[in-house]
Each structure stands twice: as structure tokens, then as C-alpha cells.
Amino acid sequence: MKVPLLDLKPQYQSLKKELDDAILKVAESQYFILGPEVEKMEKAFCIYLNCRKAVGVSSGTDALLLALMGIGIGPGDEVIVPTYSFFATAGVVSRLNATPVFVDCDPVTFNIDPAKIEEKITKKTKAIIPVHLYGQSCEMDKIMRIARAHDLKVIEDAAQAIGVQYKDGKYVGTIGDVGCYSFFPSKNLGCFGDGGLVVTNDVKFGEHLHILRVHGAYPKYYHKYIGGNFRIDAIQSAVINVKLPHLDRWSEQRRKNAEIYNKLFIEADLAEESGRTNFDDKNKVLLPKAVYKNSGVKNYHIFNQYIIRVQQRDRLRKHLSENEIGNEVYYPVPFHLQECFADLGYKKGDFPVSEFAANSSIALPIYPELSEEQIVYVVKKIKEFILKK
Numbered sequence: 001m002k003v004p005l006l007d008l009k010p011q012y013q014s015l016k017k018e019l020d021d022a023i024l025k026v027a028e029s030q031y032f033i034l035g036p037e038v039e040k041m042e043k044a045f046c047i048y049l050n051c052r053k054a055v056g057v058s059s060g061t062d063a064l065l066l067a068l069m070g071i072g073i074g075p076g077d078e079v080i081v082p083t084y085s086f087f088a089t090a091g092v093v094s095r096l097n098a099t100p101v102f103v104d105c106d107p108v109t110f111n112i113d114p115a116k117i118e119e120k121i122t123k124k125t126k127a128i129i130p131v132h133l134y135g136q137s138c139e140m141d142k143i144m145r146i147a148r149a150h151d152l153k154v155i156e157d158a159a160q161a162i163g164v165q166y167k168d169g170k171y172v173g174t175i176g177d178v179g180c181y182s183f184f185p186s187k188n189l190g191c192f193g194d195g196g197l198v199v200t201n202d203v204k205f206g207e208h209l210h211i212l213r214v215h216g217a218y219p220k221y222y223h224k225y226i227g228g229n230f231r232i233d234a235i236q237s238a239v240i241n242v243k244l245p246h247l248d249r250w251s252e253q254r255r256k257n258a259e260i261y262n263k264l265f266i267e268a269d270l271a272e273e274s275g276r277t278n279f280d281d282k283n284k285v286l287l288p289k290a291v292y293k294n295s296g297v298k299n300y301h302i303f304n305q306y307i308i309r310v311q312q313r314d315r316l317r318k319h320l321s322e323n324e325i326g327n328e329v330y331y332p333v334p335f336h337l338q339e340c341f342a343d344l345g346y347k348k349g350d351f352p353v354s355e356f357a358a359n360s361s362i363a364l365p366i367y368p369e370l371s372e373e374q375i376v377y378v379v380k381k382i383k384e385f386i387l388k389k
């Protein structure tokens with residue numbers, strides 16, 4: 001049985017007519033960049049996320065870059081980021097000639113560990129970028145308390161967490177000063193190319209971001225600021241406008257798939273709760289934990305990824321691949337061990353939880369249209385590997 005890590009075709013097939021029509025409508029209008037589809041999308045997100053301003057942009061990476069530029073991050077500034085995330089989170093800081101300052105992650109959620117933030121704050125610290133990794137909120141209460149106490153801005157990297165609610169019901173991305181999302185096709189809400197979104201509840205700041213999106217021009221050809229080309233295509237927004245009403249249903253399906261995995265791992269006597277950074281019992285699989293599951297909010301996790309941790313991860317990957325089961329490692333190298341950040345002076349052992357995660361994590365297929373038989377097959381193949389190793 002073939003089980004791809006992600007298959008976007010069933011989702012496209014289910015909305016094909018509406019999506020094709022929406023794209024054709026843009027073609028017929030010949031209005032390709034920004035314009036009515038983008039404005040419609042921005043309004044829809046203000047309603048869906050319950051926030052005051054939304055700015056459609058060219059990618060999730062550009063969303064982060066624009067947010068940092070809007071805040072005024074520049075040379076000499078320090079920005080606190082988790083060492084364990086997708087590269088863009090730290091890359092955008094360096095691109096503005098500021099310094100990313102790394103913090104280890106929490107062993108249960110893989111999200112930034114709030115208890116380790118304060119020791120990294122200096123006079124130069126300007127902001128924190130919490131990343132809601134894999135589709136579950138960071139501990140925003142603690143992060144916001146630290147940020148307010150030290151007068152720091154909070155830029156939420158919600159690229160993997162669109163539609164996720166924190167335990168108080170608020171949508172991630174709308175809790176800090178500014179939130180950033182990605183519409184990269186493999187994210188839970190993907191367009192047909194690159195796209196992203198920035199949101200804020202500060203109306204003035206939101207207007208500033210709209211200006212920076214078009215080279216800082218307002219009115220046209222009058223530049224008070226230096227911005228960039230962070231514009232989103234109308235076609236991408238048209239696709240998002242068709243898909244957004246279905247997002248919660250897809251997230252529900254992903255949660256259901258995660259529950260099936262959890263149940264099967266427990267029944268197979270392989271499951272161990274996540275939270276440790278070693279393997280006492282070599283035959284166990286550390287399962288992802290949805291920490292806000294009992295908080296009463298609906299979208300407590302959207303499982304952009306379903307991540308387990310195992311010993312001999314690379315051998316398991318090979319076994320899965322040989323059996324046509326898609327898998328991936330998010331992410332094999334934390335930022336502090338990346339070559340491009342060598343000059344920052346970190347070394348192996350500096351962030352043990354992230355290093356453990358990088359060495360033991362493996363993502364399994366979790367997309368909404370996955371069948372129960374496919375999940376049964378994946379768990380069966382993992383059990384087979386563990387019992388014979």
C-alpha cells in the first residue's frame with residue numbers, strides 16, 4: 001500500500017469546479033496583483049481570526065520579514081527565536097542585519113520553552129518570535145508576560161498554525177503584536193504557489209504594513225519608507241477565498257487521524273507519552289501531545305504535522321520508505337548548529353532538547369483525506385520495524 005506524506009490531489013478534486021472558476025475569473029479580469037480578490041481575502045481573515053487588520057503578502061517568509069521591518073528591527077538589535085523551527089524564523093532576522101538569539105524548546109510540545117527566554121534578554125533585545133510548531137500554540141500567557149515586562153514586541157510565526165486556538169479561545173497570530181501565516185501548498189491552508197498573510201490588532205501598524213508591502217509608497221511613487229515588493233497575486237487569494245470556509249473541517253479530519261494513530265500505537269503497546277529526552281525503553285514511540293486538548297477550545301491543535309520520536313530514526317525512515325510510506329524530518333539541524341550561523345558561536349550540546357528532537361523526530365502522513373486503512377498500515381510497519389530491530 002502506498003501512503004504518501006501528503007497528497008494534495010483529493011482536496012483539489014473535491015473543490016475543483018469552484019477553484020477552476022475562481023482562477024478563470026481572475027484570468028478574465030486580468031487583475032493579477034492585489035486588487036479585489038486580495039481585499040476580499042483580507043476581510044475574510046479579519047472575520048475568521050477576529051482581528052482588526054490583515055495584509056496579504058507574497059509568502060510566509062515575507063510575512064515575517066515585513067512584520068520585522070514594520071517594527072523597525074535592524075542592525076544591532078537582538079531577536080529571540082526558538083533554535084528548532086523552519087529556517088525562515090531565524091533567516092529573516094539575519095537578513096535585516098539583526099542577531100537571532102536562540103532558545104531551546106520544550107520536550108512535550110517542541111515549542112519554545114518560556115522558562116528559558118528571560119536569561120537571553122539583554123539591552124539589545126527588541127522582540128520574540130514564538131513559533132506555533134506543527135499546529136499547536138506556544139504558551140502565550142507566559143511569553144506575553146515576559147515580553148510586556150521587558151518592553152519587547154511579539155511576532156507570532158503561525159505559518160504552521162492557521163486556525164489554531166490558544167486555550168483562551170483566541171486564534172494564534174492575534175495574541176502578540178503581529179502574526180504571520182504561510183499559504184505554501186503543504187501548509188494546512190495552501191494556495192497554488194507562494195503566499196502569506198500578516199495580521200495585527202493595531203490598526204495604525206496594519207496600515208503601515210500595507211504601505212511597506214508596496215515599497216513603502218504612499219501615495220504611489222512617494223516613498224516615506226523603504227519597503228519591498230511583498231505583494232500577493234490575485235490568483236493565490238482567489239484560491240484561498242475558496243478554501244478558507246473548509247479549513248476547520250480539514251483540521252478536524254487531521255485531529256481525527258491523529259487520534260487514530262494514538263489509539264493504534266497504544267493498542268500495539270508501543271506508546272509512550274512525550275516529554276522525555278531519552279529512550280529508557282528502546283521499543284517505545286514517543287507520541288505527540290496535544291496539551292490544550294481539554295481546554296474546551298475546538299481548534300486546540302491542527303496537526304500540520306504528526307510527529308513521533310523514535311530511537312534509530314534514520315533506520316526507521318529507510319524501512320518506511322522501502323514500504324512506500326512517506327516520511328520526513330522536521331527539522332534535522334537546529335539553527336545553532338547550522339553552518340550559516342557558525343559565527344554566532346554556539347556549539348553542540350547548547351540546546352539538548354532541540355538536539356534530541358532533531359535526532360529522533362519523524363513526521364508521518366496526517367493529511368485530511370488519509371484513510372483509516374492507510375494509518376493502520378503505517379502503524380503496522382512501524383511495529384514490524386521495532387520488533388525486529
Ligand SMILES: *Cc1c(COP(=O)(O)O)cnc(C)c1O
Nearest residue numbers: 059060061086088159160182184
Ligand atoms: C513554512 C514556514 C515558514 C515560511 O513560509 P513560506 O511561505 O514557505 O515562506 C516560516 N515559518 C515556519 C515555521 C514555517 O513552517
